Amino acid sequence: YDQADRLVEAQTPEEDEAYSYDGLGNRLSSADYPLWDYNANNQLTGFDETSYSYDDHGNMTAKTVGGTTTTFTYTVDNRLQKMEKDTGEEIGSYVYDPFGRRLWKEVDGTRTYFHYNDEGLAGEYTADGSELKSYGYHPGSSWTTNPLFLRLGDEYYWYVNDHLGTPQQLVAENGSIVWEARYDAFGKAEVVVAAVENNLRFPGQYFDGESGLHYNWHRFYDPSTGRYISADPIGLAGGMNLYAYVGGDPVNAIDPEGLKTYMCTAPLHALGGEGTRSGPDVVGNLLYHQYLCVSEGKGAKVCGGQDQRGQKWYDPISGPGTPSVDSYDWDKCEEVEPEDKCIENCLLTKFGETRPRYGIPFGTDCQEWADKALEECREDCKNAKKQP
Incomplete structure (x- = not known):
């Protein structure tokens, strides 16, 4: 590893791996390909005989390999909708629910x-409702991570996973290995036994055979590049590089969905102060900034809130709203929701949305925004769980 804890070398029985990075975590070289190119937005533009194009929202729209181009189409909320060959032949199309x-x-x-259930992907079905596969997970697992069993018809197969919860083998009840894969460090699999099909890969990821990509709830991951194909939906709150996977440390870190939700208070940015409020740090003092945080893999916290623009004298009364710049502080944040992946993902989406007009009293202040965002996500998820 380098001084930023990014993987730079791995030795395996199959092939040695080597990587180098720039200051923002973009892969500059690998053992197989010595030169990787990027634009000013940290978007991979090419390596070897492969080149990429992107839209204004940061989504990869075209991939060209040796003169053959695959195009990617997205929904209005930047979710991959369709892939096509340059001949116009459709490779795959996708539809999502309101939670992505x-x-x-x-x-x-x-x-x-x-x-889906609260643990992640629960089953796959045909158009007439017939079950193709069903999944079970170890208790306390993150979203679609550390699977326990795969059921095909009346047969059960048992997963053997690594320390991250990534499947290594599937074992039949008689002890025979029916599926096995060998991975490189960034999750590209070589399936060496395939008597049974298994699509679960890195934590939270589902392998799509038609594209080679891994569906990872909010976006798709490309194991051949170790990057996502679209920008992080929560923007810079998730880090300066919107495409990097787990900070370049796939051997030790995972990128599943959030685990807990916190409501946090801090002194107002305009007034300053110590503790959780501007002025006396006591209950009843309403001079405080309020925001939300959710926890993600390896304990990292992502936060979001509402703030004023701060450019005009009238902005605190009524002016454009803007995302606040916040961080998690254990003595300023209180857990308000235990593990609820629906709520955390709903909040992550809200963190990336355009803010309403800020104002006191003519607008939405930080306390109102945080309270409303949490309540809306609670209600949306409550209604979703009622659906059959």
Whole structure:
């Protein structure tokens, strides 16, 4: 590892790996390809015989390999909707629910439906409702991570996972290995036993055979580059590099969905102060900034709130709202929701949305925004759980 804890070398029985990075975590070289190119937005533009194009929202829209181009189309909320060959032939199409979970995909005219529970992907079904696969997970697992079993019809197969919860083998009840894969450090799998199909990969990821990409709830991960193909939906709150995977340390870190939600208070930015308020740090003093945080893999916290623009004298009374710049502080934040992946993902989406007009009393202040965001996500998730 380098001084930033990024993987620079790995030795395996199959192949040695080596990587170098720039200051923002972009891969500059690998053992196989000595030169990787990027634009000013940290978007990978090419390596070897592969080149990429992007739209104004940071989504990869085209991938060209040796003269053959694949195009990518997205929904209005930047979720991958369709992939096509340059001949116009469709590779795959995808539809999502309001929380960003993929409801179905269609490949070669066959549609597969996906059902979820609080642990993640629970089952796959045909268009007529027949079950194709069902999954179970170890208790306390993160979203679609550390699977316990795969059921195909009346047969159960048991997962053997690594320390991250990534499947290494599937074992039948008689002890025979029916699926096995060998991975490079960034999750590209070589399946060496395939008597049974298994699509679960890195924590929270589902392998799509039609594209080679891994569906990872909010966006797609490309194991061949170790990057996401679209920008982080929560923007810079998730880090300066909107495409990097777990800070370049895939051997030790994971990128599943959040685990807890916190409501935090701090002194007002304009007034300053110590503790959780401007002025006396006592209950009843309303001079405080309020915001939300959710925890992600390896204990990292992502926060979001509402702030004033701070450019005009009238901005604190009524002016454009802007995302606040906040961080988690254990003595200023209180857990308000235990593990609830629906709520955390709803909040992550809200962190990336345009803020309403800020104002006291003519607008939405930071306390109102945080309270409303949490309440809306609670209500949306409550209603979603009522649906059959």
